[in-house]
Amino acid sequence: MLILGIESSCDETGVALVDAAAQGVPRLRGAALHSQVAMHEQYGGVVPELASRDHIRRILPLTERALAEAGAALHDVQAVAYTRGPGLAGALLVGAGVACALAAALEVPVVGMHHLEGHLLSPFLSADPPEFPFVALLVSGGHTQLMRVDGVGRYTLLGETIDDAAGEAFDKSAKLLGLGYPGGPALARLAEQGDPEAFALPRPLLHSGDLDFSFAGLKTAVLTQVRKLGDALPLRRADLAAATQAAIVDVLVHKALAALRTTGLRRLVVAGGVGANQRLRAQLGQAAQRIGARVHYPELHLCTDNGAMIALAAALRWQAGLWPDDGRSYRFDVRP
Ligand code: KG4
Ligand code: ZN
Secondary structure, eight states: OEEEEEEOSSSEEEEEEEEOOSSSOOEEEEEEEEEOHHHHHTTTSOOHHHHHHHHHHHHHHHHHHHHHHHTOOGGGOOEEEEEEESSOHHHHHHHHHHHHHHHHHHTOOEEEEEHHHHHHHGGGGSSSOOOSSEEEEEEOSSOEEEEEEEETTEEEEEEEBSSSOHHHHHHHHHHHTTOOSSHHHHHHHHHTTSOTTSSOOOOTTTTSSSSOBOOHHHHHHHHHHHHHHGGGHHHHHHHHHHHHHHHHHHHHHHHHHHHHHHHTOOEEEEESGGGGOHHHHHHHHHHHHHTTOEEEOOOGGGTSSOHHHHHHHHHHHHHTTOOOTTTTSOOOOOOO
């Protein structure tokens, strides 16, 4: 089953082809990705209307590139998957519309996927895929969740953020520090030159006893420090970046370990853009080792949004017999 996957929920246009047999881990055959980061940079954030228009411009050329990389032709595609949500409505509609049009023309089924399920399952495309059951830490720009994953489609929410997402905390703090967009990677880079203990920043809900997160207070604490520093900010920017990153990472590591303890599981999957953070990876690695747990990541290029994770999630659902049976009605919807 050759599945074409399309991702267009935010500021990345991703198209990929995944090949799946009835059993065994599906294989990535070809992928093409365009990031709109440079376009949105001057506005300090994603401009939804510009995002939609750029998806329209990119999506067919990217589809051709992914097919070429896979050595496949359009008529080899046996199913089409797209991100149904969550995301920006206009951006999602581009991927959904193209996916349905292609599927209708090819007379193959089309299936709408949940963006977070794509992130969650993306480590299955790595050389060392995890086994079920595992705990998943989903950390992206829009979500921070801990899940118990017993199989494809069998997800139990253990805890989530009650306000900002971890990626949002990175991005908003970066903005307060005067760093560019997207802030997460910029803040992480600057933090390498700073002292994580130079500022005492709060670790919200660290000892709350549940698996929920809160990052809004941290952002306020960073703002207070920025105001206090005033003109001295440039001299202390790296230290404040390091302290901010340390606070976010501490909370994520603490709660992820608590989730392993609560469930009694010893496998942790980390997915979503913040999973690219090196401090998070280092600290989770050490903490996991202490309790004899293993941490799995998607390959670095699959940490942020991409088409491969959507095609893969569709392939795994197909293998599990979980496709809806209205795949040939060619009616599509989005769930922003
Ligand atoms: O999963 P993703 O690409 O998009 C969403 O679905 O949100 O995640 C993007 C988020 C952004 O908030 C970005 O700043 C953050 O991931 N991010 C990072 C790093 N790379 C990306 N945050 C911290 N350190 C990084 N190295
Ligand atoms: Zn994402």
